Amino acid sequence: MADKTKVVEQYYSPPPDLGKWESFRIFLWNSETGQFLGRTGSSWAKILLFYLIFYAILVGFFAAMLATFYQTLDAKKPKWQMEASLIGSNPGLGFRPMPDSANVESTLIYYRANDKGSVLKWASVIDEFLDQYRKKGSGSGEAPGAENRVLCSATSSALGEKQVCDVPVDEFHPCTSANQYNYEEAGPCVFLKLNKIFNWTPQPYNNTEDLPQIMPEDLKQHIKLVSGKPEANTVWVSCEGENPADVENIGPVQYIPRRGFPAFYYPFTNKEGYLSPLVAVLFEKPRTGVLINIECKAWAKNIFYDRYERRGSVHFELMVDRS
Missing domain, CATH: 1.20.5 (Single alpha-helices involved in coiled-coils or other helix-helix interfaces)
Structure with missing residues (x-):
């Protein structure tokens, strides 16, 4: 067992x-x-x-x-607008041409007027920027909504539901592509645009009663000449040297085709084909070989200016060399 x-x-x-x-x-x-x-x-x-x-x-x-x-968003308009939005209700200014992406922090426009390659470099940057303004119609390769653009004036009737005002940039003589934007003449053109804010409507200085004291005297005189006329409904623009030395070096300045952005371009409501209005600033005879600090401002009753925060203004430097 x-x-x-x-x-x-x-x-x-x-x-x-x-x-x-x-x-x-x-x-x-x-x-x-x-x-x-x-x-x-x-x-x-x-x-x-x-x-x-x-x-x-x-x-x-x-x-x-x-x-x-x-479901909470609208493809045509932002949910938060004006003061409720992050960008607020105070539009700023932008300028073109800007330096290339390699110098993203630079605001210097420097070129040699006697060097065709240097002139062509800046002219091609402006050409690229203005290309969207030159496209017309709705054919292949054209800008969407370009057929909605119509010529407007201060006395034009109300726009249609889809219509927007055109910006005829080829009429900005001598600031045209054919003229290489006057860069070869050592009198360059710089284009200004007001940044888009949805549903923002300007409150123009259209008479001489409430002009701010810091407004340039030549602009005050211009407003006085057009006061009471339809063209006075404009967001005015002024460009000056930032410092006393810059004021001496900047030389005469022209604003083409007018001295500001007409109110009939506003408000921006994201209609297809809309383009921001432009002002070509022609610096006729800036002193060559000298760096000039320039500040351009936009003027309206609901545009507030602050140099240090760049509110309502834009800064850039200009240096034209003939060597």
């Missing part, structure tokens, strides 16, 4: 010593256990099913959140 209290001795046998490549082969496919990459077929099916359901739920959740979010 066997002794039930006797313990059956069991011995551990170490796994066979396999080589590196043999171990890798068994990891890829173990014919004894039917495992592929360390898992059986049923194990792979379970984990793949789990991740399929998991990611399907994630995609569905984010799709539902995006659909809900887009």
Whole structure:
């Protein structure tokens, strides 16, 4: 009769010593256990099913959140406008041409008037900027909404539902592409534009009763001449040297085709084909070989000026060399 209290001795046998490549082969496919990459077929099916359901739920959740979010937006107008928006209700000024992206922090327009390559460099930058203004019609390669643009004036009737005012830049003589924007004559043109703010309407200085004291005297005289006329409804523009030395070096300045942005271009309501109005500032005879700091300001009752925060103004430097 066997002794039930006797313990059956069991011995551990170490796994066979396999080589590196043999171990890798068994990891890829173990014919004894039917495992592929360390898992059986049923194990792979379970984990793949789990991740399929998991990611399907994630995609569905984010799709539902995006659909809900887009229901709160309007493709034609921002939800937050004017003072409620991040950009506020005080438009700033922009200028063209600007230095290339390699000098993104620079605001210097420097060129040699006797060097055709230097002149062509800046002229091509302006050409590229104005290309959208020159496109007409709705044919292949043309700007979307270009057919909506119509010529406007201070006495024009109200625009249609889709119509916007055109900006005929090829009439800005001598600030035209054919004239290379007068750069070769050492009297360069710089284009100014007012930054777009949705539904912003200017409150022009259209009489001489409430002009600010800091407004340049020549602009005050200009407003006095047009006071009471339809063309007085304009966001005025002035460009001056920032410092006394700059004032002496800047020379005569012309504003083409007019000294500001007519009020009939506003408000901006994101109509297709809309273009910001432009003013070409012609610096007729700036002193050559000298760096000139220039500040241009936009003037309206609801544009507030702050030099240090660049509110209602723009700064750039101009240096024309003849050597």
